[in-house]
Amino acid sequence: xxxxxxxxxxxxxxxxxxxxxxxxxxxKTAKGGSSLSALMNGYRDAWMERLLARDIxxxxxxxxxxxxxxxAFFASTSLIAIGGTLTLLRSTEQILGVVVALPFGVxxxxxxxxxxxxxxxxxxxxxxxxxxxxxxxFNYFAIMVGAAPTPAEKDSAAAQAFAHRxxxxxxxxxxxxxxxxxxxxxxxxxxxxxxxxxxxxxxxTGIVIVMWRRQFASEARxxxxxxxxxxxxxxxxxxxxxxx
Numbered sequence: 001x002x003x004x005x006x007x008x009x010x011x012x013x014x015x016x017x018x019x020x021x022x023x024x025x026x027x028k029t030a031k032g033g034s035s036l037s038a039l040m041n042g043y044r045d046a047w048m049e050r051l052l053a054r055d056i057x058x059x060x061x062x063x064x065x066x067x068x069x070x071x072a073f074f075a076s077t078s079l080i081a082i083g084g085t086l087t088l089l090r091s092t093e094q095i096l097g098v099v100v101a102l103p104f105g106v107x108x109x110x111x112x113x114x115x116x117x118x119x120x121x122x123x124x125x126x127x128x129x130x131x132x133x134x135x136x137x138f139n140y141f142a143i144m145v146g147a148a149p150t151p152a153e154k155d156s157a158a159a160q161a162f163a164h165r166x167x168x169x170x171x172x173x174x175x176x177x178x179x180x181x182x183x184x185x186x187x188x189x190x191x192x193x194x195x196x197x198x199x200x201x202x203x204x205t206g207i208v209i210v211m212w213r214r215q216f217a218s219e220a221r222x223x224x225x226x227x228x229x230x231x232x233x234x235x236x237x238x239x240x241x242x243x244x
Contacts, residue, residue, distance in 0.1 A: 003109055003111050003112040003115070004112065004115075005197070007196075007197040007198070008193075008197045010197065010201075011193065011197035011198070011200040011201045012193070012197075012200070014200075014201050014204060015186070015189065015190065015193075015200060015201075015204045018204055018205070018208055019182075019186050019204075022182075022208055022211065022212070023179070023182065026038075026178075026215065027175070031216075034216070035215040035216060035221075036214065036215050036216075036218065036220055036221045036224075037174070037175075037178055037215060039221075039224055040171075040174065041167070041171045041174075044167040044170045044171050044174075045163070045164065045167045047060075047063075047167070047170075048148075048162075048163035048164070048166050048167045048170075049163055051145065051148055051163070052148060052149060052151065052153075052154035052159055052162075052163055053151050053154050054151065055151055057145065057148070060145055061142075061145065061146075064138065064141060064142045064145055065142070067138050067141075067170075067173070067174075068135060068138045068139065068142065070177070071131050071132075071134040071135035071138055071173070071177055072131075072135050074127070074131045074177070074180055074181070074184075075128055075131035075132045075134075075135055075180075078124050078125075078127045078128035078131055078180070079128060081124040081127075081187075082121055082124045082125060082128065085117055085120050085121040085124060086121060088117055089114055089117050089118075092110045092113055092114060093110065095113070113194075116193055116194060119190065119193075120187060120190055120191075123183055123186065123187045123190060124183070124187065126183050127180045127181075127183035127184055127187070128180075130176045130177070130179045130180035130183065131176075131177065131180040133176050134173045134174070134176040134177040134180060137169060137170075137172055137173035137176065138170075138173045140169055140173075141166060141169045141170050141173060144162075144165070144166045144169060145166065148162065148166070149162055182211070185207050185210075185211055186204070186207060188203070188207060189203040189204035189206070189207035189208075190203075190204075191203065192204065
């Protein structure tokens with residue numbers, strides 16, 4: 001660690017600390033319970049309740065497959081990112097020359113550069129494990145959808161327990177997917193460190209502001225606060241086109 005300056009250590013501590021603090025805010029506090037991701041859990045329960053009442057569940061199977069595909073895509077992307085990061089370790093001298101030539105580039109030793117690259121690789125490894133486990137959980141969830149009770153049993157205690165259990169598995173899969181995506185976002189902030197400690201602190205702060213806004217102040221989040229009118233006005237009916 002002797003290659004790192006005090007500014008580097010402080011910036012890295014800010015990076016790690018703000019990642020942990022944001023994760024705890026989203027997952028462990030009452031404020032996090034009003035986030036966009038948390039509000040989706042209620043819809044997972046509603047989805048499973050409606051699934052029990054459907055005879056034909058092709059739509060449910062398609063939605064489940066889409067969730068699996070999303071996790072599989074990001075897991076594959078994580079592996080590519082890991083490979084790319086490790087490949088850059090073989091070109092340290094050339095990369096350092098490019099970085100120093102940048103307007104905001106700062107001189108760095110090969111050892112320091114390689115340590116930073118290893119840190120980036122660790123972030124992508126963490127993301128891969130989260131996406132891979134999310135994919136596995138969505139597999140389990142797909143099996144549960146296939147084993148759902150019939151509509152004739154939808155009001156039974158066993159069927160209701162099944163619906164809540166399946167929704168919980170789906171929510172857990174979504175939670176791990178969210179953590180993997182969060183790692184990707186923080187990896188973007190981590191890239192600022194290659195330009196220096198101050199860019200790391202600024203890019204990390206900017207990433208957190210963007211993520212916080214999407215969860216608590218985005219247009220998608222505001223949609224949950226809109227009171228729907230009992231009889232919303234419909235748009236005026238368009239006149240039929242005269243074109244043949």
